[in-house]
Amino acid sequence: MENFEQRLNEHADRVTVALDALLPRAEGPEAHLNSAMRYAALGPGKRLRPFLTIEAGHLVHADERGVLRAACALECIHAYSLIHDDLPCMDDDDMRRGRPTVHKAYDEATAVLAGDGLQSIAYEILAHPDTHQRGSVRARLVERLSRASGPYGMVGGQMIDIRAETEQFDISVVTRMHRMKTGALISYAVEAATILKDVDDPVRRALEGFAHDLGLAYQITDDLLDATGDEDEAGKAVGKDAGQGKATFVTILGIEGARDRSRHLAAQAKEHLDPFGARADVLREAVDFILARRS
Template sequence: MDDFRALLAETADRVTVAMDALLPRANGPEARVISAMRYAALGPGKRLRPFIAIEAGRMIGADETGLLRVATAIECIHAYSLVHDDLPCMDDDDVRRGRPTVHKEYDEATAVLAGDALQTFAFELLADPDTDANPNRRLELITKLAQASGAKGMVGGQMIDMSADRIDADINIITRMQRMKTGALIAFAAEAGAILSGATKDDRRALEGYAHDVGLAFQIRDDLLDAEGSLDETGKAVGKDENQGKATFVTILGLEGARDRARRLAAQAKDHLEPFGESAKLLRRAADYVLERRS
C-alpha cells in the first residue's frame, strides 16, 4: 500500500494548499477565531473524504477546480465535527492528530465558535459560482451536504453515540449510528464528485453504495484501533469506548467478528464499482487502505 499512501498524501497536500488559499486570514479583532479555524482545518490529516470526492469526480470527468473547492468544503465540515467532538461536553479529548485539540490550544469558547465558522464556511464555498457555474448543481451540493451533516446524518449519529452508554444498543443501532455519524459524510463525498460531473443516476447509486460500505468499514476500523491501537499510532486517545462502557462493533462482535465485518464491507464496496471498470482502481484501493490504516 506504500504507493497508495504516497498518492493519498499527495492529494492531501493539494487539498491543504487549496484550503490555505480559501480560508480567511487571521486579521482584525476576530483574528483569534480565524486562527483557530485554520489550526483545526490545516492541521495534519489523511483527507480521505476529499480524496474520495476528487477521485469519484475525476473518474467521471468533473472539473478539477470545482472538485478541490468541494473537497475543501467537506474537510471544513469534518474539521468542525472533530473540534466539537473533542469538547469537554462531548468526548473531552486533549489530543487530536498528534496535537492539542482546539479547546486546549485556544479555549473552549473559541473552539465552539471556530467549529461554527468552519461549518458555515463550507456552505459559503458550495454556494459560490466558482464551484460550479450551474446553480442547480450548487443547490444540490448544498442540500446534500446539509442532509449528510445534520440531524439525520452526522449530528444525529453523534447524538446516538452520546447516548450509547444509556441505551440497550444492538448491532442494528450501532450500524445506524455509524452510517449517520461517519458514513453520511463519506457518502456525500462520493456523490459530490458525481454531481459535479453530471453523472447518471445509476453511476450515482453505485458510488453511494460504495461510499456507505467504505464509511462503515472505516468506523469499524476506528473501533478496532480504539481497542488495540496506541496514542503514538493513532494520534488520539485510545481505550475510551471500553472505559465509558460504550457499545461498539468490537464490544458486540468481538475483535475477530469486527475484522471480518470490515473485510466483507470493503469487498462489497468494491463490488459496487464494477460498472466503472479499471477507472475505479484508486477507489478500490481506498477500500483496501481503510482496512489497513493505523491512524
C-alpha cells in the same frame, strides 16, 4: 500501496493549499477565531474524505476546480465536527492527530466559535459561483451536505453515540448510528462528484453502493482501533469505548467478528466498482488503505 500513499499525500497537499486560500486570514480583532479555524482545518490529517471526492471526480470526469472546492467544503465540515467532538462536554479529548485539540491550544469559547465558523464557511464555498456555473448544482451540493452533516446525518449520529454510553442499543441501532455519524459524510464525499458531473443513474448507484459499504467498514476499523490500537500511532487516546461501557461493533460482535464484518464490507465495496474496470483501481486501493490504517 506506496504509490497510493504518495497520491493520498499529493491530494492532501492540494486540499490544504486550496483551503489556505479559502479560509479567512488571521487578522483584525477577530484574528483569534480565524487562527483557530486555520489550526484545525490546515493541520495534519489524511484528508481522506477530500481524497474520495477528488478520485470519484476523476472517475466521472467532473470539473477539477469544482471538485477541489467541494473537497475543501467537506474538509471544513469534518474539521468543525472534530473541534466540537473534542470539547470537554463532549469527548473531552486533549490530543488530536498528535497535537493539542483546539480548546486546549486556544480556549473553549474559541473552539465553539471556530467549529461554528468552519461549518458556515463550508456552505459559503459550495454556494459560490466558482464551484459550478449552474446554481442548481451548487444548491444541490449544499442541500446534500447539510443533510449528511446535520440532525439526519453526522450530528444525529453523534447524539446517538453519546446516548450509547448510558443506553443499551442493539446492533441495528449501532449500525444506524455509524451510518449517520461517519457513513453519511463519506457517502457525500463520493456523491459530491456525481452531483458536479450529473452522471447516469447506474453510475450514481454504483458509487453510492461503494460509498455506503466503505463508510461502514471505515467505522468498524475505527472501533477496532479504539479496542486494539496504540495511543502513539493513533495520535489520540484509545480504549475509551470499553472504559465507558459503550456499545460498538467490537463490544457487540467481538474483535474477530468485527474484523470479519469489515473484510466482508470491503469486498462488497470493491464489487460496486466492477463496472469501472481498472479506472477505479485507486478507489479499490483506498478501501485497502482504510482497512489497514493505524490512526
